Amino acid sequence: MMTIRRTAARLAAGVALALLAGLAASAQVSDYGSKQAGPVRDEAPSLIQRVAITQRLNTRLPLDLSFRDDTGKTVKLSDYFGNKPAILGLVYYKCKMLCPEEIDGLVGALTMVKFAPGKDFNVIFVSIDPDETPADAAKSKAYYVKRYGRPETAAGWHFLTGQQPQIDTLAKAVGYGYTRVPGPDGRMTEFAHASAVQLVTPGGILAQYYLGVEYSSRDLQLGLVEASQGKIGTPVDAILTYCYRYNPLLNRHDLLIARIVQAGCLLTMLILGTYMVVNFRRDIRNSRQMTRKAALG
Helix, strand or coil: CHHHHHHHHHHHHHHHHHHHHHHHHHHHHHHHHHHHCCCCCCCCCHHHHHCCECCCCCCECCCCCEEECCCCCEEEHHHHCCCCCEEEEEECCCCCCHHHHHHHHHHHHHCCCCCCECCCEEEEEEECCCCCCHHHHHHHHHHHHHHHCCHHHHHHEEEEECCHHHHHHHHHHHCECEEEECCCCCCCCEEEEECEEEEECCCCEEEEEEECCCCCHHHHHHHHHHHHCCCCCCCCCCCCCEECCCECCCCECHHHHHHHHHHHHHHHHHHHHHHHHHHHHHHHHHHHHHHHHHHHC
């Protein structure tokens, strides 16, 4: 019984130590924030509150907008509509965070869809960065077509670039909010934005939104069938995934650092708690064995 009590005391002490470690680390995060530029905050700064996806179902896209494709040729959105539906995504090709995850998620889902790009539907990506070039678009197209694994569908993948007025007009029509933010070097080279792709009917009307970076192949396949028939879907839950790394108001990566430290605290508490519970159970088992031996002896 004394062994069990001592073990229980050690368990309580270990849990208390873990909690203290968590509190200390959290205090360090808060102290870091106060020393740098105010407390660390989970809410997005006011600049990022402009970033949102407004689902504008049954809205016709401005198909007369001109862009350049990955070969540098001037094209219009209308070139990709008329006979088949399309999947539309607004991204930027030099993004190092969310955009690759978004395109990867779409490509992965499309590998399990029985329809083929170019034959049954088009995939259209438009860069929100007017500084990107057809060369940037061509590099991204080559990478993702290769990842898709069916090079014969390359004609159905369209990676476009354009000028700011055309980009803004398309983004407004889609309901896609984004804004420039400074990168780690202080230059306005990054964008804060949410992640979504849209299904568009052959007539250029927004039919369905898919939010996030992981997409259901079943939903995409059904959505393509319905969009090809001109059917308009219903709004989906607005659970957005944001691309935002650098805090232009605080000039530091405060939220990222805070999350790393907090994750380390949780991991430490989990390891300590598991260790103490395992030892507690082992001591109880040993104590019971000793009691049985004493009774038999």
